[in-house]
Amino acid sequence: MNWREDLRTGSMIANAELRRSVRSITSDRRRLAEAVVIGVSVLLPVSVLFPVLVGKGESVRASTALPPVAGWVTLVTIGLLILSVYRTVSAVGAIDQDALVLSTVHPRAVVIGLIGAEWVRQLVTVGVIGCVLFTAFGVGAGVPWLGLTAFLVGTPLFWWTIVVGYVGGMGLLVLDDRLQFDRRLLAVGGVLVFLVVAFGSQLYVSRFTGAITALSPETIAIKPLFAYAQLAFIATPFATPIGSGPLIVGLVVIVSTPLALSISTRLATQHWLVDDQRTTNRSHVTTGGFSPPVPFSWSPAGFVAWGALVRAIRAPRNHGHVFSAFTAVAPFAGVFTNAPTSEHGLLLALGGVILATVVSGELFVLNPIGELTEQLPLVLLTRLSPRTLLRGRVIGATTAGVVVLTSVGLLALSIGLDLRSFVLLWPVGSGFCLAAALFSTGLGAAMPSSATTQEWGTETVTPSIAAQIVFLFTVWDGATIGVVVLWLVLSGWLTVTPVVVGGLVCYSAVVIGPALASYRSAVRRFESLTLAAVIG
Amino acid sequence: MCPPAIETDALRKTYGNTVALQSLDLSIEAGTIYGFLGPNGAGKTTTMRLLTGLSDPTSGTASLSGTPVGDRRSIADIVGYLPESPPLYGEFSGREQLEYVVGLRMLDADRTAERIEELLAQFDLIEDADRRISGYSTGMKQKVAYIQTILHDPPVLLLDEPTAGLDPRAARQLKESIAQLSEAGTTVFLSTHILPVVEELADTIGVLYDGELVAEGSPDAVTERAEADGDATLEDAFLAVTSEPMANR
Numbered sequence: 001m002n003w004r005e006d007l008r009t010g011s012m013i014a015n016a017e018l019r020r021s022v023r024s025i026t027s028d029r030r031r032l033a034e035a036v037v038i039g040v041s042v043l044l045p046v047s048v049l050f051p052v053l054v055g056k057g058e059s060v061r062a063s064t065a066l067p068p069v070a071g072w073v074t075l076v077t078i079g080l081l082i083l084s085v086y087r088t089v090s091a092v093g094a095i096d097q098d099a100l101v102l103s104t105v106h107p108r109a110v111v112i113g114l115i116g117a118e119w120v121r122q123l124v125t126v127g128v129i130g131c132v133l134f135t136a137f138g139v140g141a142g143v144p145w146l147g148l149t150a151f152l153v154g155t156p157l158f159w160w161t162i163v164v165g166y167v168g169g170m171g172l173l174v175l176d177d178r179l180q181f182d183r184r185l186l187a188v189g190g191v192l193v194f195l196v197v198a199f200g201s202q203l204y205v206s207r208f209t210g211a212i213t214a215l216s217p218e219t220i221a222i223k224p225l226f227a228y229a230q231l232a233f234i235a236t237p238f239a240t241p242i243g244s245g246p247l248i249v250g251l252v253v254i255v256s257t258p259l260a261l262s263i264s265t266r267l268a269t270q271h272w273l274v275d276d277q278r279t280t281n282r283s284h285v286t287t288g289g290f291s292p293p294v295p296f297s298w299s300p301a302g303f304v305a306w307g308a309l310v311r312a313i314r315a316p317r318n319h320g321h322v323f324s325a326f327t328a329v330a331p332f333a334g335v336f337t338n339a340p341t342s343e344h345g346l347l348l349a350l351g352g353v354i355l356a357t358v359v360s361g362e363l364f365v366l367n368p369i370g371e372l373t374e375q376l377p378l379v380l381l382t383r384l385s386p387r388t389l390l391r392g393r394v395i396g397a398t399t400a401g402v403v404v405l406t407s408v409g410l411l412a413l414s415i416g417l418d419l420r421s422f423v424l425l426w427p428v429g430s431g432f433c434l435a436a437a438l439f440s441t442g443l444g445a446a447m448p449s450s451a452t453t454q455e456w457g458t459e460t461v462t463p464s465i466a467a468q469i470v471f472l473f474t475v476w477d478g479a480t481i482g483v484v485v486l487w488l489v490l491s492g493w494l495t496v497t498p499v500v501v502g503g504l505v506c507y508s509a510v511v512i513g514p515a516l517a518s519y520r521s522a523v524r525r526f527e528s529l530t531l532a533a534v535i536g
Numbered sequence: 537m538c539p540p541a542i543e544t545d546a547l548r549k550t551y552g553n554t555v556a557l558q559s560l561d562l563s564i565e566a567g568t569i570y571g572f573l574g575p576n577g578a579g580k581t582t583t584m585r586l587l588t589g590l591s592d593p594t595s596g597t598a599s600l601s602g603t604p605v606g607d608r609r610s611i612a613d614i615v616g617y618l619p620e621s622p623p624l625y626g627e628f629s630g631r632e633q634l635e636y637v638v639g640l641r642m643l644d645a646d647r648t649a650e651r652i653e654e655l656l657a658q659f660d661l662i663e664d665a666d667r668r669i670s671g672y673s674t675g676m677k678q679k680v681a682y683i684q685t686i687l688h689d690p691p692v693l694l695l696d697e698p699t700a701g702l703d704p705r706a707a708r709q710l711k712e713s714i715a716q717l718s719e720a721g722t723t724v725f726l727s728t729h730i731l732p733v734v735e736e737l738a739d740t741i742g743v744l745y746d747g748e749l750v751a752e753g754s755p756d757a758v759t760e761r762a763e764a765d766g767d768a769t770l771e772d773a774f775l776a777v778t779s780e781p782m783a784n785r
Contacts, residue, residue, distance in 0.1 A: 002609065005642065008642070009639070009640050009642065012636070012639045012640060013640070016625070016628075016636055019627070019628075020625055020627040020628070023627040023668075024627055027627070027668070027670075096625070097623035097624065097625065098590070098623075099585075099588075099590060099617060099619040099623045100623035100624075100637070100684070101623075101640070102590055102608075103588045103589070103590060103611075103612060103615060103617045104612055104637065104640045104641055105612060105640050105641075106608055106609050106612070107608070109640075273589075273590065273591065273592055
């Protein structure tokens with residue numbers, strides 16, 4: 001069966017994948033800075049949790065009884081499984097340079113390599129954090145070696161979640177290959193599923209606020225899993241007698257892992273060697289030429305805007321980062337579900353304003369230089385001025401936002417939003433969209449990213465993480481403040497006084513000023529842009 | 537008797553309603569340099585992917601040195617495949633890339649180290665061998681990709697546009713290498729649009745048009761088919777056999 005051979009080449013592939021991951025970060029100062037920012041943003045909550053868990057440990061030291069954590073063990077295991085499925089579908093399910101690798105080694109070695117690399121990646125992120133937290137609890141409880149025992153007991157389970165998650169992710173990819181789903185329908189379906197989960201969970205929580213205990217993680221605890229996890233507490237005052245349950249769970253985990261590896265190899269071979277007919281079939285679709293409708297046909301900037309919109313509709317996966325726009329409105333779901341029914345229409349419309357603003361700021365404009373890297377030789381050598389080019393992208397982004405704004409607004413009208421509020425919100429929301437697009441253009445031009453990454457099976461250029469973080473902190477926060485004020489005014493809680501008007505004028509100045517300045521800086525950058533500056 | 541180095545029997549590939557390869561029958565003897573020609577979209581790359589097992593045929597069979605291409609483990613040792621876009625990792629240096637491939641192919645690292653140095657020297661890459669590939673020129677990338685393709689001395693080489701992006705000196709080095717390998721018994725399946733390369737190297741030419749092999753034979757035989765006056769070039773022959781009326785004949 002050549003298992004030994006595949007393990008050896010698989011470990012080489014894993015090693016190479018990890019080295020490439022590290023080098024792709026360390027060789028680029030901007031990516032390195034982003035990694036540091038992410039690291040710090042993860043370490044901060046961990047450092048806050050550390051003393052909390054030490055205290056928790058101290059509190060249970062005397063009782064020698066564990067707090068009820070069975071549900072959390074189950075939740076963490078399920079979470080890791082979902083993470084693994086997601087990572088497989090979005091990234092690890094694909095191989096870079098498939099012609100080289102698949103004509104050189106057996107697919108099983110490739111699967112071992114990719115899973116091995118993913119295991120290490122998750123170990124140094126999720127695993128280390130988990131061990132630190134366990135150690136904190138152990139220090140408090142007087143058993144500082146708890147982190148180590150948790151690592152030893154958790155490793156097979158951790159490995160199992162990655163391999164089984166890989167099977168799940170590969171299964172989805174093979175299903176997609178077989179059924180040849182329309183990519184656009186998949187993108188819309190994915191967003192809808194996310195919205196259902198985001199809003200559904202908030203709805204669920206709000207409906208059961210009176211009986212919150214029903215939501216306790218303990219209610220979903222898988223007892224044998226917890227029994228296995230308790231092995232980590234062996235040789236501690238919290239140790240419980242070991243029955244056959246934990247051993248059976250351990251055996252199932254250990255035996256099913258290579259089984260899952262075999263299944264994932266079969267699935268991966270099917271997926272990697274399949275011919276995607278969607279590309280071939282679509283190339284035969286007659287589009288009727290490039291003829292922008294009115295008003296896009298009125299100006300060269302309109303042409304650029306229409307081109308960007310058409311390409312986004314045909315290849316939505318190239319704009320996967322806009323997905324964060326939907327996470328930005330998720331908190332609104334809780335407010336929505338807790339509000340009286342009479343307010344639902346208005347709240348939905350206000351949520352639509354935020355969504356539309358974030359979409360406008362993230363689509364086409366958050367990485368205007370990076371996204372154009374390949375086309376720059378064409379773009380820079382046309383008579384199109386940088387101003388026209390950027391204006392076109394801003395128009396395209398604003399149009400997309402206005403479409404979202406209008407759609408959500410009409411939906412809000414159908415559930416009780418009064419026409420007066422709709423008429424007031426629409427121009428204000430459109431203004432937000434335009435301001436976000438203008439602001440993002442400068443922000444994105446200042447922090448361009450032309451590195452391609454493999455996401456959702458597509459080579460795509462995404463905005464830099466730094467630009468995305470700055471964008472969300474400024475635009476999302478700014479839009480939320482504006483929306484809250486709008487809510488207060490439209491609900492009649494805030495009467496229009498000279499002070500309020502003065503506040504609104506200040507707010508508008510704070511929004512419009514930086515947006516215009518940012519846009520102008522982007523134009524200046526584009527005017528002095530050379531290929532060498534982008535491609536290096 | 538040795539089986540043909542490359543053999544296909546009614547090999548066919550369709551994508552939905554689109555026929556990429558109609559029914560390809562090939563039988564190429566060991567040591568042959570086979571020039572595989574055809575206009576863009578004729579099905580050349582599809583054929584190469586089928587011959588490497590990277591794509592499954594809709595029907596028909598293919599084998600390399602008597603081994604069915606579906607036997608992936610054996611085929612990996614038999615074939616060296618250089619696709620049109622060099623399969624390299626930009627984060628590695630040239631030397632690291634080659635050593636990585638040595639590891640993947642489970643070759644003897646000590647013995648291959650010497651060969652790597654020889655090949656790097658042969659292709660003027662010694663000085664740049666420890667630089668990251670992401671900083672290489674197109675030609676340098678192509679040369680590293682070619683070296684990694686021949687490192688394991690495969691009996692069958694599938695080369696898709698190997699001289700693309702190479703300067704005349706590098707192209708000459710590569711052509712000499714191909715000729716040497718052929719003399720040593722390696723079968724080279726060479727797909728290219730650069731007809732002088734085929735004219736210079738190929739023993740046999742096959743012309744694919746719209747998924748169908750419309751001409752096959754020695755370069756002289758194929759050229760003769762184009763014109764009776766004897767002044768025709770391979771380019772004339774290519775244009776003649778890939779024009780609609782001729783192809784439909």
